[in-house]
Amino acid sequence: MPPIFSAEELHSIVGGKLFENDWLVSGISIDSRTIKKNELFIALKAKRDGNDFIVSAIENGAKAAIINKIPKDLPKNFPFILVNNSLEALYSIAKYSRKKYKGRVIAITGSVGKTSTKDILTKMLSTFGVTHSSQKSFNNHLGVPLTLANIPKNADFVICEIGMNSKGEIEPLSKLVAPDVAVITNISAAHLASFKNLREIAYEKASICFGLKKNGLLIFSVDNKFYELVNNFVKERKLKSVTFGSNENAEISIKNISHLKNKSYGSLLIKNKVFTNFSIGALGSHQLKNCLAALAVILSYDLSLEKALKELKDWVPRDGRGNFLDVNLKYKLKNIRIRVIDESYNSNPTSLNASLEILKSVQFDTKKSSRKIAILGDMLELGVKEKEFHRDIANNSNIFSFDTIHCVGSLMKELYLELPQEKKGLLVSNPSDLLSHILINAEDRDIYLIKGSNSIGLSFIVDKLYDLNNGCF
Secondary structure (H helix, E strand, C coil), X not given: CCCCEEHHHHHHHHCCEEECCCCEECEEECCCCCCCCCEEEECCECCCEHHHHHHHHHHCCCCEEXXXXXXXXXXXXXXXXXXXXXXXXXXXXXXHHHHHCCCEEEEEECCCCHHHHHHHHHHHHCCCCCEEECXXXXXXXXXXXXXXXXXXXXXXXXXXXXXCXXXXXXXXXXXXXXXXXXEECCCCCCCHHHCCCHHHHHHHHHHXXXXXCCCCEEEEECCCCCHHHHHHHHHHCCCEEEEEECCXXXXXXXXXXXXXXXXXXXXXXXXXXXXXXXXXXXCCHHHHHHHHHHHHHHHHCCCCHHHHHHHHXXXXXXXXXXXXXXXXXXXXXXXXXXXXXXXXXXXXXXXXXXXXXXXXXXXXXXXXXXXXXXXXXXXXXXXXXXXXXXXXXXHCHHHHHCCEEEEECCCHHHHHXXXXXXXXXXXXXXXXXXXXXXXXXXXXXXXXXXXXCHHHCCHHHHHHHHHCCCEEC
């Protein structure tokens, strides 16, 4: 990667004391484990002190560092800048980088679908120019400035994902990003523990408007009851807007949704006129709606819609967000092939409903019928009604598409107690308690949906199954 900052430039941005001044860095990282060669390591103090991991960062390729104390094990002659507050230094670099950048900037928020929409848009925009977005779900008070700080000098488009866990987080991040286009994917019951009700969540999401540039564009869904609240932000701040969704009142909408051979299809409507049919390499009407939000950005920049749609045909979700894994196992001389739908990264009532809907359409490329099995982990941060949200899953008609449902966690116990007896699998507190049961009872052509909040750890099951691919147990 070409360099993005020199020592002198960084020193002028963050202040402090510069030790060794003849160096360049090609990127910025705050994680000593994933830092790449020739990147700058910024040692932040959080649960752990980043200054304690300077040697690890150097071993993994760090060219220089910004630190707020000199570690005892810092190698002699290793270049660094000593500052009072390394978090402030990160923000200073982000602000400088954003001010210097003159290209197009898009910010994306929403209760669900932020990362998938960002990935879809990144794939499409990359056909029109150099597109910069975070590789992971970097959407908080550290991830957003880190994305901005790493803008390449030749970038044509920058996409920032903005999330929140509590009140007041989106506005300052949006102001930092200063987008010319902002997207609200949807508004639903996620992170409800920090809010009184859904209306407060809607207001928080709509506060992305505070960072939009003058005459900026807001793209938002009509498929929620807070349309008027969001639209009032548009009017009050005299913004431009484009709406999307399944509602016929949306300016960009979709109809004729269908699913075949683990792909999704739909007819794209622009201002109620059928424009064209399109498809994606993934299942789910919710993913098609994410495409609508991304396509609205393409249209706003007057880019070729035909070229963008072509990119969607082979788009698939990233790990943990609905990607498919086919695993071949050997057990007692039997060859078993199972399919895993990996939704282990996140879960809330809206995304879970979408995942349950998907399973009805999942199939192998054979005529042999498949058992459909769900492994569902707790949905976290849902507030005082968290148990009610879990019990309500039993009322979802898609539950009857499953042969067996395993539940993981104390909250999923609420669902387990409500399930019909013939659907009940195991109720466990730890994902590892399920693994042996899955392996021993697996049958050829089984399909597993694995869905839960990230900290529940259902990725353990996904990883173990994948490790056993083409192996015996």
